Amino acid sequence: MKTPSLIHFTEKDYDHVYEPSEDTFLLLDALEEDAGLISELQPTLCLEVGSGSGCVTTFLGFLWPHAYYMASDINPHAAAATKKTGFHNGVPIDPVLSNFATGFGARLHKAVDILIFNPPYVVTPSSEVGSSGIEAAWAGGVDGREVLDQFIPHIEGLLSEKGLFYLVTVKENRPLEIMAHMKEVYGLYSKVVMTRRAGIEGLAIIRFSRVEH
Amino acid sequence: MLMCHVKGCATDNFPLRIEDAELEQVEVEFNEDFMRRMINKIEWGAFVQTAFALGVDQLPATVPENIDTEFLQRIHRVAMETKLKEGKMICNGCKHVYPVTDGIPNMLLQETEV
Numbered sequence: 001m002k003t004p005s006l007i008h009f010t011e012k013d014y015d016h017v018y019e020p021s022e023d024t025f026l027l028l029d030a031l032e033e034d035a036g037l038i039s040e041l042q043p044t045l046c047l048e049v050g051s052g053s054g055c056v057t058t059f060l061g062f063l064w065p066h067a068y069y070m071a072s073d074i075n076p077h078a079a080a081a082t083k084k085t086g087f088h089n090g091v092p093i094d095p096v097l098s099n100f101a102t103g104f105g106a107r108l109h110k111a112v113d114i115l116i117f118n119p120p121y122v123v124t125p126s127s128e129v130g131s132s133g134i135e136a137a138w139a140g141g142v143d144g145r146e147v148l149d150q151f152i153p154h155i156e157g158l159l160s161e162k163g164l165f166y167l168v169t170v171k172e173n174r175p176l177e178i179m180a181h182m183k184e185v186y187g188l189y190s191k192v193v194m195t196r197r198a199g200i201e202g203l204a205i206i207r208f209s210r211v212e213h
Numbered sequence: 214m215l216m217c218h219v220k221g222c223a224t225d226n227f228p229l230r231i232e233d234a235e236l237e238q239v240e241v242e243f244n245e246d247f248m249r250r251m252i253n254k255i256e257w258g259a260f261v262q263t264a265f266a267l268g269v270d271q272l273p274a275t276v277p278e279n280i281d282t283e284f285l286q287r288i289h290r291v292a293m294e295t296k297l298k299e300g301k302m303i304c305n306g307c308k309h310v311y312p313v314t315d316g317i318p319n320m321l322l323q324e325t326e327v
C-alpha cells in the first residue's frame with residue numbers, strides 16, 4: 001500500500017506539526033499487516049487521538065475506505081494538517097481540537113471501531129508535558145507514560161464490541177505492564193502486532209480488543 | 214456528534230446549537246453498505262434537529278423501517294457532504310461557545326472550565 005502523499009507540507013510546517021517518523025511508519029506497517037482483520041470487521045467509525053500530520057488516519061482510509069474518519073489533536077496546526085492531508089489524498093477526515101476524545105463526550109460511548117493513539121512516549125521531565133505546541137507530540141514525562149496514563153481510563157468506554165485499539169509504545173513505557181493492566185482492569189486482550197528498533201527507540205505497536213484475535 | 218463537556222454541565226448539552234453557520238458542500242463517494250452501518254451510529258434525534266435548524270433537510274423523526282438506496286443517499290448528503298465551515302456551537306445548558314474555524318471545531322476548554 002502506498003504511503004500518503006505529504007507534498008502539501010513545507011519544512012516550515014514541521015516546526016509546528018510532528019513530521020512522520022519511524023514510529024509513524026511502524027504504525028502504518030502494523031495497520032497494513034492487520035488489513036485482513038480490519039476489512040473482516042468492517043469498521044464504521046474510526047478515531048485517531050493526537051493525529052498530528054494526519055498520515056496515519058489517511059493511510060487507514062487507503063486500507064479501508066468505507067468508514068467515517070474522525071481525529072483529535074490539542075495542537076491547532078496539527079488538526080489543520082490532518083484535514084489537509086486527508087483532503088489531498090482523497091480521504092475525508094473530520095478533526096476536532098480536543099483533549100483526547102473529550103469533545104465527543106458520551107456520544108462515542110462504545111462506538112469506535114478503530115481507535116488509534118501514538119502518544120507522546122519520550123521520557124522527559126514532567127514539566128514538559130501539557131503544552132499544545134509541537135512538544136505535545138513527544139513529551140511523555142515520567143516513563144513516557146504521563147499522557148498515555150491520562151487516556152487509559154477512557155479507552156474501554158470508547159471501543160465498540162468489535163473495536164480495535166492501536167497503541168504505539170517504546171520499551172521505557174513498559175508495554176508488558178500496560179498490556180497486563182488493560183486485561184486486569186478493563187478486560188481487554190492485547191497482542192504485539194509489530195516491533196522495530198529505530199536508533200535508541202525500541203518501538204512496539206500493540207493492538208487491544210474485547211475479543212481475542 | 215460533539216457535545217458540551219464543561220465540568221458540571223450535564224443537562225441540555227446535546228446537540229449543541231449552531232449559530233452564524235457557514236456551510237460547505239463537499240463531494241464524498243457514496244457507499245451504500247457504509248451508510249447502512251453508519252445510520253446505526255448516528256444519534257438520530259439530534260441529527261434531525263441539527264439538519265433542520267441549519268436548513269439542510271427535513272428528515273423524518275424516526276428512522277424509516279425500510280431504508281432504501283434513495284434514503285441512504287439523502288443521509289449521505291447531509292451527514293457526509295454537508296460540512297460546517299465556520300460558526301459557533303453553543304451549549305443550551307451552560308451557554309458555552311465552541312467556535313468552528315475552517316471546518317475544525319475547537320472543543321478545548323480553559324483550565325477553569327475543565
Ligand SMILES: [Zn+2]
Nearest residue numbers: 217222304307
Ligand atoms: Zn454546557
